[in-house]
Amino acid sequence: MNTLARFFQLACKTSPRIKPSLWKLFYQYLVRMDRDNELLFMNYGFAHLDGNGSKLVLEDADQKHFFCIQLYHYVTSSVTLSNSDALDIGCGRGGGPSFLARYLGPRRMVGLDFSKKAVDFCARHYSHPALSFSHGKAEALPFEESSFDFVLNIESSRCYSSMSGFLDEVRRVLRPGGRFLFADFRHKNEIPALRKQVAASGLKLVRWERITPNVFRALELDHDRKYDLLKKKVPPLLTPMVADFIGTKGSSIYRLLQSGDNEYLHCVLQKEWRA
Numbered sequence: 001m002n003t004l005a006r007f008f009q010l011a012c013k014t015s016p017r018i019k020p021s022l023w024k025l026f027y028q029y030l031v032r033m034d035r036d037n038e039l040l041f042m043n044y045g046f047a048h049l050d051g052n053g054s055k056l057v058l059e060d061a062d063q064k065h066f067f068c069i070q071l072y073h074y075v076t077s078s079v080t081l082s083n084s085d086a087l088d089i090g091c092g093r094g095g096g097p098s099f100l101a102r103y104l105g106p107r108r109m110v111g112l113d114f115s116k117k118a119v120d121f122c123a124r125h126y127s128h129p130a131l132s133f134s135h136g137k138a139e140a141l142p143f144e145e146s147s148f149d150f151v152l153n154i155e156s157s158r159c160y161s162s163m164s165g166f167l168d169e170v171r172r173v174l175r176p177g178g179r180f181l182f183a184d185f186r187h188k189n190e191i192p193a194l195r196k197q198v199a200a201s202g203l204k205l206v207r208w209e210r211i212t213p214n215v216f217r218a219l220e221l222d223h224d225r226k227y228d229l230l231k232k233k234v235p236p237l238l239t240p241m242v243a244d245f246i247g248t249k250g251s252s253i254y255r256l257l258q259s260g261d262n263e264y265l266h267c268v269l270q271k272e273w274r275a
């Protein structure tokens, strides 16, 4: 990890108030860097181990995002999205909501992100009758209460100023019986705090699953594609920091997932039927 990456991590740890602004700067930078729209996903991906799991069949244009798409597919595999209203918080460059809208048939699929540049990009890049994008913060969602059957959140929550405030908002916008589908990683020392936040959220815990080996396997299998992107798009000064972010082999995130010091979790929470 280079000095810039260390400074970024330290600043995020010591000041929760400036953490969202730093992440926003970083994400805006990534959007600017990707002029030919190759970066439609920003997650570490998911791979089934030992050939287990249903085979995901994708159109040719989606194949290069196979593992990132498979993470979205896995996280939504316990529910039926067709004819539902779904929200993806921290949608980034919109590859996830676009996949869900095209393959799983929700009535309404909304992607939300706090990066205006990312939301503007998504609005220009995608066109699907069920799909729309909103600019807003995870901790203050711009939606009425009980608006969605499903809320997704993939690799975004560790940037937030308040996880508890975010979970309150998820509960508010979910309909009774609606489900929150979550995937993200934490350092193993942060897992007890996350457990407490989930327990205090007022949402019922339906699934708490450690998918670290699946995500690590996806990092291995997707390494060459990501490494090529890194070489092609990122100036040398920023290469170590972006390598950590995208998880190429040897990066600190790669090693932390390999050693188990970082745990990658998939959780499903449900809002009670009666308010």
Ligand SMILES: C[S@@+](CC[C@H](N)C(=O)[O-])C[C@H]1O[C@@H](n2cnc3c(N)ncnc32)[C@H](O)[C@@H]1O
Binding pocket: 020, 023, 024, 027, 040, 041, 042, 043, 089, 090, 091, 092, 093, 095, 096, 112, 113, 114, 115, 118, 136, 137, 138, 139, 153, 154, 155, 156, 159, 160, 161
């Ligand atoms: C690692 S990217 C993941 C994007 C997408 N979920 C995917 O899997 O490709 C995290 C996203 O969360 C967004 N984000 C971070 N903090 C946020 C906040 N407080 N409110 C809304 N979005 C946020 C970032 O702008 C970024 O696009």
